[in-house]
Every structure is written in C-alpha cells, then in structure tokens.
C-alpha cells in the first residue's frame with residue numbers, strides 16, 4: 001500500500017493506482033476527458049493528451065496529469081489550486097475555440113463529455129479565437145464521423161487497436177491539424193472497419209456516433225399506408241431504463257412494449273423469439289455437420305461485426321461460419337414472408353438493437369428495412385414526451401412473443417453457445433440436459449471453454465468476445481493449435497449488452513455487469529429453459545415452415561452457400 005495526501009486528506013491506496021484513481025477512492029472527482037479505464041476488460045486510455053486532469057504535486061514545478069501518474073509514498077497533492085483551475089479552464093476554452101458550436105443538432109447533444117465539462121466550468125465566453133478546422137462529415141450505413149469534433153483524446157484509437165485489433169483509426173498530422181482519422185482519410189466502409197461501434201461507445205464528443213435512422217422511423221410511423229413492425233433485441237430491455245433514470249439492469253420489457261405502442265408502432269415483437277429459431281436452425285446445422293463429416297468447428301454468425309471481421313481478415317476461414325442467419329435477419333424473414341402475407345398494407349420491419357453493426361447487417365440483408373439503436377429510440381420516446389418509468393406493462397404481440405431462457409441469454413457473451421448446446425443435446429440424445437447452465441461459458445473472461453458429453457462424444461465449446469482475442473482464437477484454429485467443435489464470437493466485450501448502440505457507460509464497468517446479471521435473471525426465471533421447448537416456435541414450424549433445417553427453413557433462415 002502507498003500512503004499519500006490529497007487535498008489535505010490522508011489515504012492509503014494500492015500500489016500502481018494513479019492519482020486520479022486514488023482521488024476517486026476518497027470521493028474527489030478530478031475532471032478529465034481523454035482518460036478511460038475499463039480494467040475488467042483490459043481497456044485503458046491514459047495517454048494524458050487532454051491534460052484537463054492536471055494537479056499540483058508538492059516539490060514538482062510543473063502541473064502533473066493525474067490520470068497517468070502513479071501514486072508514491074508521501075506525495076502531497078492538490079487538485080484545485082488557483083494554478084490548476086486556471087490551467088484547466090484555459091484548456092477547455094482552447095478546445096472549444098476549435099470546436100463546432102452546433103450542439104443543438106449534434107449526434108452527442110446531451111451525452112457529450114466536452115459539453116458537460118463546459119457546463120461544469122460555467123463557460124459562457126471563449127476568450128480565444130482563430131482558425132477553425134474543417135472536414136467533411138462521413139456518413140456510412142452504421143457510423144457517422146465528424147472529424148471537426150475530434151479532440152484527440154485517442155480513446156477510439158486505443159479501443160480499436162487494443163481491444164479489437166483492427167487499427168482502423170489513428171492519430172494523423174501534427175499541431176493544429178492533428179486529428180484521429182482512417183488511413184488516407186478513407187471512408188469506414190472502404191477500410192476493414194467491422195462497424196462494431198466500440199469507438200462510438202467511448203468517444204466523448206460528437207466525432208463518432210451512430211448513423212441516424214430514427215427520423216426515418218418517425219416518418220414511417222406517421223405514414224398511414226404502412227404497418228410498422230418493430231422487433232426488440234435481447235440486450236435492449238435491461239439497459240434502456242438507464243436513460244430514464246432507472247438503475248442499470250432494470251428489466252423494463254413490459255414498459256418498453258407499451259411505450260413503443262404509444263408512439264405508434266403497430267406491432268412489437270420479440271427478437272428473443274427469433275433467437276430461439278436461430279438456435280433450432282444452428283443446432284440442427286451443427287448436428288448435420290457432425291453426422292455428415294462436414295467442416296468443424298462451426299462459428300456462430302449472429303454478430304455482424306465478427307462476420308465482417310472474419311470475411312475481411314481471414315476469408316479462407318469463412319467456410320466455418322454457420323449459414324444460419326442472425327435473429328435480427330430471421331425475424332426480418334418472418335415479418336416479410338409470413339406476417340406480411342396476412343396484412344393488406346406494406347409491412348416495414350424495423351429492429352431495435354443495442355448495436356450499430358446491426359445497421360450494416362440490415363443494409364446488406366433483404367428483409368429488415370433498417371435498425372435503430374437503444375439510444376435512438378430513447379430520443380424518439382422523449383420527443384413523444386414519454387417517460388418509460390411511468391409506462392404500464394404490456395406483453396409483446398402474438399404470435400412472436402414468447403422466448404425460452406435460451407433465447408433470453410443471447411444478449412450476453414456465451415449466451416448463443418449455451419442456448420445452442422442445450423438444444424443440440426436434446427436433438428442428439430432425445431432428452432433434455434439435467435443441468436442447463438454452462439457456468440464455464442459465463443463471465444467476462446475473454447476466452448471460455450466448456451465440454452458437453454453427448455453419447456460417446458465429448459463436444460468442445462468455446463466462447464470469445466472482443467476481436468483481438470477472436471483473432472488469436474481464429475489463428476490458433478488455423479494453425480491446428482486449438483481443436484474445438486463450436487465457437488461463439490461476439491465483437492464487443494461482454495456481448496451485445498455492451499454494444500455500440502447502448503446507453504453510454506462513461507467508463508463505468510459496473511453498468512455492464514448489472515445488465516449481464518439482469519439478463520441472467522430472465523433466463524433463471526423463465527419456465528421454458530430451452531429453445532426446442534418453445535411451443536410458439538414449434539407451432540410456427542408446423543403451420544408455416546415445415547421441418548427445421550428443411551427446404552423452406554433454409555430458404556428463409558439461412559444464407560445461400562454459407563454466406
């Protein structure tokens with residue numbers, strides 16, 4: 001332990017802690033912009049580029065950045081001296097002097113950390129004026145970049161490099177012209193960007209945010225000629241309440257359904273129902289591959305960022321991907337090929353997702369018209385003056401309303417594999433697993449393994465999240481160092497619960513933990529444990545599709561020739 005003094009208070013903290021972290025332990029919040037620490041998933045951005053967190057340390061002539069300076073025995077620190085306060089204010093005013101002032105129509109309005117700092121510093125006037133940078137905005141199908149709003153905090157660069165190993169964004173140029181950009185300023189679409197949206201999750205300003213589809217939804221709702229059908233992804237229901245002041249991990253499923261109805265969505269269905277369909281198809285596909293000596297391991301294919309990552313970086317490994325579509329796309333097929341037949345007007349299928357890559361997936365698929373994020377729907381609900389916390393509870397619309405616990409856990413890392421294993425066991429053994437929980441596949445470890453004994457065979461399952469670790473796993477499989485039968489990959493650490501379209505966590509990992517616990521509770525409390533026990537799914541097959549993994553199912557729920 002290290003003993004030190006901050007603002008006259010004595011304290012002891014663990015060795016290796018920074019001054020900023022130590023101060024936080026005794027309730028002193030030092031303002032900062034570039035720093036972010038998600039220790040639990042191995043992400044730390046402490047390049048001390050903004051220098052808003054400077055403090056005075058006795059014996060040091062210069063002001064010290066608290067985010068990157070470790071504590072030492074006997075240190076005496078002041079976090080709010082005149083010098084410190086003046087320096088911080090100068091930095092913020094300098095940042096603002098070269099920052100667009102279009103907050104009212106900015107994608108981060110209300111969520112911007114620079115805006116919050118400007119408010120907390122009471123800035124009404126910027127003393128410095130001069131040249132302002134100008135860059136074209138880039139709007140891809142999933143992510144919009146406005147480099148004029150880049151403050152060079154480098155968080156996007158760090159997460160893209162260290163957690164995702166994609167290296168799409170990097171600091172370019174020097175001095176006044178320095179910004180974070182792609183190589184040769186290429187649009188994201190023309191790079192190997194996966195659209196995972198992790199850069200969006202950590203950007204403090206409006207430099208990177210989701211491409212907006214909420215206005216399109218607004219217009220469709222207003223159009224009497226259309227029937228708007230919305231599917232709600234597994235991870236949204238335990239996160240969206242945060243933006244209405246509720247505790248992270250509050251399950252607001254029923255309230256969300258009634259709120260969506262209230263703003264004029266005609267039908268609200270559950271993506272978890274489609275997740276159960278994905279399980280039926282994927283488990284049957286895996287069984288088929290095992291029994292016919294086809295290629296193994298099978299890779300899950302429901303995370304579009306992971307799929308794009310594999311296609312771009314390891315095209316020779318694409319053959320391992322399951323041909324089963326993601327729940328988003330499976331539901332799209334249900335909406336456009338089953339539900340549409342019973343309607344007289346045109347059905348618009350919109351997905352509500354925690355993810356920005358789902359916008360990309362919708363754009364390359366046929367059936368989902370477009371996707372909106374958790375944050376976008378919150379904006380829309382607020383436009384309609386709806387406070388989610390005050391809404392009554394309502395059920396999803398029939399007949400796509402029921403899900404099993406297997407469908408419910410899709411939103412967390414390990415969920416797809418666990419749900420698939422529950423059903424695969426049943427398909428092969430003709431009886432249910434006695435214990436459906438695969439505890440080894442849960443939690444935040446980057447790579448997790450489990451085994452399931454089916455007859456004489458032991459199936460080896462693996463789960464990985466975060467693309468850096470996914471890359472290591474793919475390479476180990478390619479080099480023959482790792483032998484497994486099935487692999488789940490989610491691009492975001494923690495799975496969809498931590499997706500790029502979710503309420504901002506602002507560096508607080510406990511939020512993601514609480515969402516994960518909440519999703520697990522849905523599974524634990526569900527009286528239907530496995531996808532193959534979902535009577536509504538089985539009825540849909542009986543009445544509309546025919547057999548699982550049959551001709552019609554393959555036509556609707558699978559990509560041709562793999563992908």
Ligand code: HC0
Nearest residue numbers: 233234235302327328355410496
């Ligand atoms: Fe996910 Fe999904 S679980 S990717 O994380 O598989 O986005 O929530 O909707 O499609 O179900 C995201 C979440 C989904 C899909 C499902 C899968």
Ligand code: SF4
Nearest residue numbers: 160193194196197199
């Ligand atoms: Fe990197 Fe993902 Fe952002 Fe693309 S979306 S730039 S891959 S972090």
